[in-house]
Amino acid sequence: MAALLILIHLATLLNSSLAVRKPLGTQTNIGTEFIRTSCGTTTDPGLCMTTFSGYASEIQASPKLLARTALSVSLNTTRSASTVIVKLSKSHGLKPKEIAAIRDCVEELKDSVDELKRACDEMGSGGGKSFELRMSDIQTWVSAALTDEDTCMDGFSGKYINGNLKTTVRRQIVKLAHLISIALAFVSHYAAHP
Numbered sequence: 001m002a003a004l005l006i007l008i009h010l011a012t013l014l015n016s017s018l019a020v021r022k023p024l025g026t027q028t029n030i031g032t033e034f035i036r037t038s039c040g041t042t043t044d045p046g047l048c049m050t051t052f053s054g055y056a057s058e059i060q061a062s063p064k065l066l067a068r069t070a071l072s073v074s075l076n077t078t079r080s081a082s083t084v085i086v087k088l089s090k091s092h093g094l095k096p097k098e099i100a101a102i103r104d105c106v107e108e109l110k111d112s113v114d115e116l117k118r119a120c121d122e123m124g125s126g127g128g129k130s131f132e133l134r135m136s137d138i139q140t141w142v143s144a145a146l147t148d149e150d151t152c153m154d155g156f157s158g159k160y161i162n163g164n165l166k167t168t169v170r171r172q173i174v175k176l177a178h179l180i181s182i183a184l185a186f187v188s189h190y191a192a193h194p
């Protein structure tokens with residue numbers, strides 16, 4: 001009798017959890033499919049999927065939300081890369097040229113943060129300029145941020161930079177450049193198909 005009661009109880013629990021989960025699952029699938037298709041058009045679909053699939057239920061099938069999320073992720077990742085690279089500048093035994101390269105890179109990242117912040121704000125704002133002008137400004141700022149990453153990498157290409165330092169910075173910046181270029185692709189897509 002007790003066993004039967006437990007079974008019934010379990011069945012009820014299962015039922016209610018299924019009832020809650022089903023609509024959520026359906027929504028997530030729409031979002032996941034949309035993100036998969038969108039990521040397929042970018043230069044790094046793998047990184048794109050890992051980065052954005054967690055936002056599927058918020059993004060659903062909205063090109064605008066996808067672009068906005070990509071800008072926000074780019075901004076946040078630039079900030080954290082900057083923190084990592086500032087920490088590196090405090091390592092022991094760095095040569096003056098390495099310190100200079102790090103300092104220049106941190107300056108570039110600071111510019112990137114400003115540009116991506118403006119892009120995020122513009123994406124969130126509704127009024128004032130026309131849609132076309134807003135999108136074009138956003139694209140300009142995001143492209144500028146992408147150039148900053150290039151400039152940072154250039155400073156680490158010389159032979160006088162320690163190999164480990166080069167690898168660490170490179171890993172951060174290459175990932176960041178990919179994310180920013182994905183954000184640019186999503187903004188451009190939204191601008192063309194609002």
Ligand SMILES: *[C@@H]1O[C@H](CO)[C@@H](O)[C@H](O)[C@H]1NC(C)=O
Nearest residue numbers: 055068069070072073075076
């Ligand atoms: C970026 O960071 C801000 C502040 O920490 C946070 O509110 C926001 O959700 C983050 N963006 C994304 C897309 O995770």
